[in-house]
Amino acid sequence: MKKLVLFSFILSLIGFYSCSSVPVTGRRQLSLVSDEQVLMLSLQEYNDYIKTAKKSTNQASTAMVTNVGRKIADAVEAYYKYMGMEAQLSGYAWEFTLIEDPQVNAFCMPGGKIVIYSGILPLTKDETGLAVVVGHEVAHAVAKHANERMSQAMLAQYGAAGLDALLSKSSSAVKSLSQSVYGLGAQYGVMMPYGRSQELEADHLGLVFMGIAGYNPQAALPFWERMSQQGSAAPEFMSTHPSDQTRIDGIKKRLPEAMEYYNSIWGKTNNTNTTTPQNNTNTSNQWRF
Numbered sequence: 001m002k003k004l005v006l007f008s009f010i011l012s013l014i015g016f017y018s019c020s021s022v023p024v025t026g027r028r029q030l031s032l033v034s035d036e037q038v039l040m041l042s043l044q045e046y047n048d049y050i051k052t053a054k055k056s057t058n059q060a061s062t063a064m065v066t067n068v069g070r071k072i073a074d075a076v077e078a079y080y081k082y083m084g085m086e087a088q089l090s091g092y093a094w095e096f097t098l099i100e101d102p103q104v105n106a107f108c109m110p111g112g113k114i115v116i117y118s119g120i121l122p123l124t125k126d127e128t129g130l131a132v133v134v135g136h137e138v139a140h141a142v143a144k145h146a147n148e149r150m151s152q153a154m155l156a157q158y159g160a161a162g163l164d165a166l167l168s169k170s171s172s173a174v175k176s177l178s179q180s181v182y183g184l185g186a187q188y189g190v191m192m193p194y195g196r197s198q199e200l201e202a203d204h205l206g207l208v209f210m211g212i213a214g215y216n217p218q219a220a221l222p223f224w225e226r227m228s229q230q231g232s233a234a235p236e237f238m239s240t241h242p243s244d245q246t247r248i249d250g251i252k253k254r255l256p257e258a259m260e261y262y263n264s265i266w267g268k269t270n271n272t273n274t275t276t277p278q279n280n281t282n283t284s285n286q287w288r289f
Contacts (some may be wrong), residue, residue: 022143023085024205032151039091042110042146056118057099059163064115068130068215069096072138073112075213084135089142096134104230105134108137110146123215123226132223143205145198203247204254211262218259220251
């Protein structure tokens with residue numbers, strides 16, 4: 001009986017505080033921490049990290065990262081505006097930084113802070129391949145996966161019994177939990193891993209966002225196939241992610257949806273050319289969902 005009461009209490013708390021859903025997929029997610037708290041703490045962590053990180057001096061590669069990031073951010077903002085969800089991006093300040101580091105890696109922070117390591121560029125190969133990575137990371141940010149992870153950690157650590165009281169004075173608890181969720185201090189250097197379901201969801205959203213931005217989503221398959229061929233020395237970007245085949249199967253499943261956005265907005269035919277024309281002037285039907 002006590003277990004039943006406790007379970008009901010947990011559900012009632014979750015139902016009361018959880019009122020968010022992920023764009024595109026519509027999945028309901030646990031949300032116990034305010035966006036304002038998450039953005040404030042993540043910005044502190046990001047600023048600490050960026051002070052010690054070595055920014056790339058390669059002007060061409062840096063410009064490519066910035067260009068791809070801006071296009072995808074514009075696509076996300078246009079999608080949110082079309083869907084009447086602009087308020088969900090309140091407080092976001094997009095920033096796309098290329099770090100000189102041989103690791104095959106990339107990560108995002110809440111609020112639109114995206115970091116790409118130079119070590120991943122040989123595998124992305126070109127702007128469209130890079131859009132696969134940037135789209136994936138932007139998806140983590142707008143799906144508010146960090147908020148969800150912090151909420152899950154809060155519930156697991158404090159339990160239902162202390163959760164209601166905790167949330168009324170949650171600033172110190174959130175700050176403490178942010179260290180284990182973000183992990184961006186000198187001890188770690190990179191984001192702690194997302195859950196596998198979140199990674200697959202970021203793949204899904206990333207395909208849609210890159211398609212809206214004008215990058216052919218079909219480029220995702222050869223990119224992830226190149227990543228899977230790294231053998232036993234798995235890149236950091238994949239080390240805690242879904243298995244190669246699970247990820248590739250998921251992308252194949254979501255490609256038709258992403259291609260619908262790409263084809264309808266940019267007037268493309270469904271082909272295998274993954275290069276985005278640099279002088280595309282087709283804007284008359286842009287954002288026609």
